[in-house]
Amino acid sequence: MEVRVDTLAVARGGIPVLEGVTFRLQPGRALILRGPNGVGKTTLLRTIAGLQPALEGRVSVPPESMAYAAHADGLKAVLTVEENLRFWAAVHGLRDVEAALVAMDLLSLRDRRAANLSAGQKRRLGLARLLVTGRAVWLLDEPTVSLDVASVALFGAAVRAHLAGGGSALMATHIDLGLAEADVLDLEPFRARGRVAGGRMGAFDEAFQ
Ligand SMILES: Nc1ncnc2c1ncn2[C@@H]1O[C@H](COP(=O)(O)OP(=O)(O)OP(=O)(O)O)[C@@H](O)[C@H]1O
Numbered sequence: 001m002e003v004r005v006d007t008l009a010v011a012r013g014g015i016p017v018l019e020g021v022t023f024r025l026q027p028g029r030a031l032i033l034r035g036p037n038g039v040g041k042t043t044l045l046r047t048i049a050g051l052q053p054a055l056e057g058r059v060s061v062p063p064e065s066m067a068y069a070a071h072a073d074g075l076k077a078v079l080t081v082e083e084n085l086r087f088w089a090a091v092h093g094l095r096d097v098e099a100a101l102v103a104m105d106l107l108s109l110r111d112r113r114a115a116n117l118s119a120g121q122k123r124r125l126g127l128a129r130l131l132v133t134g135r136a137v138w139l140l141d142e143p144t145v146s147l148d149v150a151s152v153a154l155f156g157a158a159v160r161a162h163l164a165g166g167g168s169a170l171m172a173t174h175i176d177l178g179l180a181e182a183d184v185l186d187l188e189p190f191r192a193r194g195r196v197a198g199g200r201m202g203a204f205d206e207a208f209q
Helices: 041-049 081-091 098-103 119-131 149-164 199-206
Strands: 003-012 015-025 030-034 056-059 066-069 137-141 168-172 182-186
Touching: 003 041, 015 030, 015 041, 015 056, 030 041, 041 066, 041 137, 041 168, 066 119, 081 098, 081 119, 098 119, 098 149, 119 149, 149 168
Parallel strands: 030 168, 030 182, 066 137, 137 168
Antiparallel strands: 003 015, 003 056
């Protein structure tokens, strides 16, 4: 499924952050969002994921075709590693969690509660969650935070396998995952100028803090 984003304008806290964002992302490709801290990478990903409304423009892909890995890992602390994955697999109508456990090197941790994982292990589990969604378009916000070098390589391999299977990935990352299939989109030219968004948008944003 091709992702088409056209003249998208996004806001945070009622203030426009980016405008005119337009790109295409083909199956089998990755697009890396670049730009300094605060330029609006997270805001753009949240908007494309359908977690907040756009000020203008459109996204061609329905939210149910996308899997979003945010800063938080979204884990259930009292469930084990395997139970967490089984929960998410069930939500998405899938059964097999073994491949995800193997891909993110979680086999030896499968019976440990998520609460008792290290930060990097939690992140590995949070990313393994992507693999049990069966969704084509991955949206990744700084996916490699807390990961050591070996885990970054594992995750890079998981993304490559996803792309090879016809999926795509849109990601904000400062780390080079070594993806030959990746293009880069610099957000600097899309910085919004002036204009304050309506009150409704501001109130909506606050509800999501
Ligand atoms: N809760 C909030 N309320 C108001 N403004 C916010 C809020 N969170 C972030 N912002 C502002 O929105 C802008 C975009 O933030 P965003 O998190 O999308 O940037 P980013 O490019 O992802 O940054 P980073 O690289 O630091 O993660 C920033 O200028 C930031 O200060």
